[in-house]
Amino acid sequence: MNDANFKTLTVSIDNGVAFVTLSHGELNLLDMDMLIDLDRLSREIEVDEAVKVMVLQSANPDFFVAHADLGTIATLPSEPAPREEVLGWINQVFDRLRTSPKVSIAKIQGRARGGGSELALACDMRFGAIGQAVLGQPEVGVGIIPGAGGTVRLPRLIGQGRALEIILGCGDIDAELAERYGYFNRALPAAEIDQFVDNLARRIASFPLEALAAAKASVRFSGSIEEELNHEEIAFLKTVHSEPAKRRMAAAMGMGMQTPAMEKLCFTDIWGPLADA
CATH class of the missing domain: 3.90.226.10 (2-enoyl-CoA Hydratase; Chain A, domain 1)
Incomplete structure (x- = not known):
C-alpha cells in the first residue's frame, strides 16, 4: 500500500x-x-x-x-x-x-x-x-x-x-x-x-485471519436468536477444521494447555509463543 x-x-x-x-x-x-x-x-x-x-x-x-x-x-x-x-x-x-x-x-x-x-x-x-x-x-x-x-x-x-x-x-x-x-x-x-x-x-x-473474520462476521450477524446460533455453529465448525486452527490447537496442547499450571497463567501473555504455529 x-x-x-x-x-x-x-x-x-x-x-x-x-x-x-x-x-x-x-x-x-x-x-x-x-x-x-x-x-x-x-x-x-x-x-x-x-x-x-x-x-x-x-x-x-x-x-x-x-x-x-x-x-x-x-x-x-x-x-x-x-x-x-x-x-x-x-x-x-x-x-x-x-x-x-x-x-x-x-x-x-x-x-x-x-x-x-x-x-x-x-x-x-x-x-x-x-x-x-x-x-x-x-x-x-x-x-x-x-x-x-x-x-x-x-x-x-x-x-x-x-x-x-x-x-x-x-x-x-x-x-x-x-x-x-x-x-x-x-x-x-x-x-x-x-x-x-x-x-x-x-x-x-497475530491470530489467523480466517478466525478473526469468522468471529467478526458471527458477532455482526443479525437475525433471530435461532438464526444467529445456527450461523455461529456453521462458522465454528468451519474454523475447527481450518489448517491454522489445527496447527495452533496442537501447539497449545504441546505448551501444556488443559493442565492446571497453564490454565492459571494470564492468557493475554500466552499468544506470543503460538504466533508461528
Missing part, C-alpha cells in the same frame, strides 16, 4: 497492523478529499494480505475528526439519487469497515463530533483518552440530523434513550461518560492509550 495515493492520511504497516493517521488541515474535517481517501483506504485494506487490523488515529492532538464539512453538506441534493446499490456512497464507505474481514479500531485523543463520531461508530472498536477525547452528534443544533449512521449505529451500541440524549441534546460526551454508556470500549489515561491500543492491535494481528 502506497500512502502517496492519499491526500488526507498516511499509512504505516507493521506486523499485520495498518496504522492510519488522519492529517487534514487544522480540524481534520470530513470533506470529499477525506471521504475519497477513506474509500480507497478501506478497499485496499480489505484485500491487502499484509493487513489484519487497522488502527485509525489522528496527527492532530485536538481533533480526531472535528465533524463533516458544512460546505460539503450544503451541496448535497434534497433526496437520494436513483441507484442500483443498496447504500449511498458515504454509507458504503463507512459500512465497509463493518463488513470487511479486517478489524478496525478507532483511537481517539481529540474531538470526534458529527461525521467524526460516525466514522468511529463504523469501526469495530473505539478507545478514548481521558481528558482529551470528546464525542458528540450535534447535527440537530444546526437544523439537520446525523446522516452517516449516527441515528442507526449509536442506538444499537448504547440504547435508544442514551442515543436520543446525545443526538437531541447536542452536548459533548467526555471519555469517561462515553465508556460508561458504551460509546467507547474503554477510556484510558492519555499516557497509556497508545501502548494499550498498540498491544491490542498487534495481539489481534
Whole structure:
C-alpha cells in the first residue's frame, strides 16, 4: 500500500497492523478529499494480505475528526439519487469497515463530533483518552440530523434513550461518560492509550485471519436468536477444521494447555509463543 495515493492520511504497516493517521488541515474535517481517501483506504485494506487490523488515529492532538464539512453538506441534493446499490456512497464507505474481514479500531485523543463520531461508530472498536477525547452528534443544533449512521449505529451500541440524549441534546460526551454508556470500549489515561491500543492491535494481528473474520462476521450477524446460533455453529465448525486452527490447537496442547499450571497463567501473555504455529 502506497500512502502517496492519499491526500488526507498516511499509512504505516507493521506486523499485520495498518496504522492510519488522519492529517487534514487544522480540524481534520470530513470533506470529499477525506471521504475519497477513506474509500480507497478501506478497499485496499480489505484485500491487502499484509493487513489484519487497522488502527485509525489522528496527527492532530485536538481533533480526531472535528465533524463533516458544512460546505460539503450544503451541496448535497434534497433526496437520494436513483441507484442500483443498496447504500449511498458515504454509507458504503463507512459500512465497509463493518463488513470487511479486517478489524478496525478507532483511537481517539481529540474531538470526534458529527461525521467524526460516525466514522468511529463504523469501526469495530473505539478507545478514548481521558481528558482529551470528546464525542458528540450535534447535527440537530444546526437544523439537520446525523446522516452517516449516527441515528442507526449509536442506538444499537448504547440504547435508544442514551442515543436520543446525545443526538437531541447536542452536548459533548467526555471519555469517561462515553465508556460508561458504551460509546467507547474503554477510556484510558492519555499516557497509556497508545501502548494499550498498540498491544491490542498487534495481539489481534497475530491470530489467523480466517478466525478473526469468522468471529467478526458471527458477532455482526443479525437475525433471530435461532438464526444467529445456527450461523455461529456453521462458522465454528468451519474454523475447527481450518489448517491454522489445527496447527495452533496442537501447539497449545504441546505448551501444556488443559493442565492446571497453564490454565492459571494470564492468557493475554500466552499468544506470543503460538504466533508461528
